[in-house]
Amino acid sequence: MDITFKQVSYTYQANSPLATPGLRDVDLHFASGSYNAIIGQTGSGKSTLVQHLNGLLIPTAGQVIVGQQVITPLTKNKALHDLRRQVGLVFQFPESQLFEETVLKDVAFAPKNFGKTPAEATAIAQQALRLVGIGPELEAKMPFDLSGGQMRRVAIAGVLAMEPEVLVLDEPTAGLDPVGREEMMQLFARIQQERQLTVILVTHQMDDVVRYADQVVVMEQGHPLKVGSPREIFADPTWLAAHNLELPSTGQLVARLQQQGFEFTTLPLTVPELLAQLTPQLRQVPVDG
Amino acid sequence: MDKLILGRYYPGDSFVHRLDPRLKLILNILFIILIFIAQHWPSYLLLGVVVVASVWASGISLSFFLRGLRPMLVLILFTVGLQLFFTSGQHVYWQWGILSVSQEGLINAAYIAVRFLLIIFMSTLLTLTTQPLEIADGLEYLMKPLKVVKFPVNEVALMLSIALRFVPKLMDETTKIMNAQRARGVDFNNGGLIKRAKALLPLLIPLMMSSIDIASDLTTAMISRGYRDGEGRSRYRILQWRPTDTVILAASGVLTVGLIVLERFL
Ligand SMILES: Nc1ncnc2c1ncn2[C@@H]1O[C@H](COP(=O)(O)OP(=O)(O)O)[C@@H](O)[C@H]1O
Numbered sequence: 001m002d003i004t005f006k007q008v009s010y011t012y013q014a015n016s017p018l019a020t021p022g023l024r025d026v027d028l029h030f031a032s033g034s035y036n037a038i039i040g041q042t043g044s045g046k047s048t049l050v051q052h053l054n055g056l057l058i059p060t061a062g063q064v065i066v067g068q069q070v071i072t073p074l075t076k077n078k079a080l081h082d083l084r085r086q087v088g089l090v091f092q093f094p095e096s097q098l099f100e101e102t103v104l105k106d107v108a109f110a111p112k113n114f115g116k117t118p119a120e121a122t123a124i125a126q127q128a129l130r131l132v133g134i135g136p137e138l139e140a141k142m143p144f145d146l147s148g149g150q151m152r153r154v155a156i157a158g159v160l161a162m163e164p165e166v167l168v169l170d171e172p173t174a175g176l177d178p179v180g181r182e183e184m185m186q187l188f189a190r191i192q193q194e195r196q197l198t199v200i201l202v203t204h205q206m207d208d209v210v211r212y213a214d215q216v217v218v219m220e221q222g223h224p225l226k227v228g229s230p231r232e233i234f235a236d237p238t239w240l241a242a243h244n245l246e247l248p249s250t251g252q253l254v255a256r257l258q259q260q261g262f263e264f265t266t267l268p269l270t271v272p273e274l275l276a277q278l279t280p281q282l283r284q285v286p287v288d289g
Numbered sequence: 290m291d292k293l294i295l296g297r298y299y300p301g302d303s304f305v306h307r308l309d310p311r312l313k314l315i316l317n318i319l320f321i322i323l324i325f326i327a328q329h330w331p332s333y334l335l336l337g338v339v340v341v342a343s344v345w346a347s348g349i350s351l352s353f354f355l356r357g358l359r360p361m362l363v364l365i366l367f368t369v370g371l372q373l374f375f376t377s378g379q380h381v382y383w384q385w386g387i388l389s390v391s392q393e394g395l396i397n398a399a400y401i402a403v404r405f406l407l408i409i410f411m412s413t414l415l416t417l418t419t420q421p422l423e424i425a426d427g428l429e430y431l432m433k434p435l436k437v438v439k440f441p442v443n444e445v446a447l448m449l450s451i452a453l454r455f456v457p458k459l460m461d462e463t464t465k466i467m468n469a470q471r472a473r474g475v476d477f478n479n480g481g482l483i484k485r486a487k488a489l490l491p492l493l494i495p496l497m498m499s500s501i502d503i504a505s506d507l508t509t510a511m512i513s514r515g516y517r518d519g520e521g522r523s524r525y526r527i528l529q530w531r532p533t534d535t536v537i538l539a540a541s542g543v544l545t546v547g548l549i550v551l552e553r554f555l
């Protein structure tokens with residue numbers, strides 16, 4: 001589904017003395033089927049932005065267009081039920097949303113809310129659990145008896161079970177170990193391919209951005225500062241540093257190599273690109289001792 | 290959730306903000322006593338003026354207060370409704386089964402509503418203008434005499450300040466979990482009573498789990514930093530009683546005497 005933000009602003013506790021700006025003048029477009037990354041410092045409005053995608057937050061000005069649905073400041077909560085199913089939102093630390101007696105029931109919760117019969121919901125839930133790598137032997141367990149990583153997977157299955165067309169992931173790998181993180185990112189990539197999903201990923205992991213994203217949005221103080229491909233975004237290390245953004249790890253390595261006298265015409269973002277430029281230069285370096 | 294202002298702190302530096310928390314606590318208790326001493330409308334008018342003046346002195350707009358009262362409205366209406374329909378009296382205007390509206394009921398309901406409003410206004414003013422930790426410190430100080438009867442004042446004060454400290458955190462957590470469940474198709478605002486009550490389960494269970502987590506993390510942190518309870522802990526925040534506090538206390542004494550005299554003459 002195509003998603004468009006038109007001059008969207010959002011103020012927390014609007015019309016009260018405690019009003020805090022969340023978003024201001026956001027114009028964005030996420031193409032159907034694309035993989036989008038949103039980066040920016042803590043407090044830059046990333047979470048506020050993504051909560052507009054399924055109508056958890058209604059803009060205080062402007063409009064958000066998700067597929068056919070137009071969300072304006074006047075949109076009523078009731079009109080958003082259908083949108084909530086189409087846009088699956090995985091929150092930061094989603095394991096805190098588990099509550100049912102068994103893993104299977106918890107994953108079947110959302111499909112039931114969206115009108116599936118108990119039997120259908122169970123079937124979908126089992127499918128979603130397999131997808132995230134949770135076997136049938138865990139289905140009857142209490143969610144709270146699982147390990148942290150397993151709870152995270154169950155919670156994500158609980159969102160996938162809505163069979164959304166847009167998958168929004170708010171720092172989904174925060175607090176996972178590197179292996180768990182890698183597996184999870186590959187899982188999302190696979191699901192995106194299989195189901196032709198539009199993915200919107202909020203992350204601080206620049207390597208993941210380079211690896212998976214088609215489009216990157218840099219947020220600063222509630223406003224999209226820069227939008228472009230990973231290559232465009234990471235092209236200028238000085239600009240990145242000025243906005244407290246990290247380079248992906250290849251970029252960091254390149255910066256250090258440059259200090260050692262190596263030269264790069266374009267900034268390599270992936271390992272193969274790095275090798276292509278680095279190997280010829282290595283041959284020229286005389287080996288000491 | 291966002292709209293409830295009772296229990297929140299409203300940052301500021303007004304006259305009321307700067308008063309000693311002990312004074313504000315005492316005045317709140319005194320005010321509740323005065324409300325129950327007051328039996329006639331002129332007394333309520335006097336107390337109402339005191340409330341409005343206090344709100345004015347706090348620099349917080351009256352409309353902010355009124356808006357913050359909206360979530361409490363159900364509670365007020367419920368209590369007023371009980372008074373209205375279940376007070377039996379001589380002049381019955383309307384009757385249906387056990388429900389009746391009598392002159393006495395009407396008057397009682399009006400009294401209850403006014404008392405309720407005045408108390409809510411005053412206690413909201415206390416929490417809006419006093420940081421939770423100041424309130425806890427103030428309470429600890431005021432509870433000191435209870436040590437004589439072996440009441441664990443320090444421990445209770447610690448529990449209280451921890452509880453207050455985590456109110457905003459639990460509020461945030463509540464919003465977060467509500468959002469997560471709304472994203473999974475829960476509707477907290479529509480549907481019948483049973484449906485709404487059922488919708489609370491996916492909220493309350495995660496909230497309980499995370500409270501337990503928070504509590505156990507905090508315990509670990511306190512133990513590992515060598516926390517020991519008991520006598521002789523020095524304090525980081527020190528309460529300061531100023532001359533203005535004495536003046537306000539004296540003025541409240543005058544108000545109390547005035548109100549008692551007023552009640553006598555009415
Ligand atoms: N529930 C809320 N109430 C008030 N202000 C909020 C709330 N949530 C976020 N904010 C504020 O909105 C801004 C953007 O926050 P957020 O979208 O959470 O940023 P990010 O996800 O990029 O860290 C911050 O200044 C934050 O303090």
Ligand SMILES: [Mg+2]
Nearest residue numbers: 046047092170
């Ligand atoms: Mg965030």
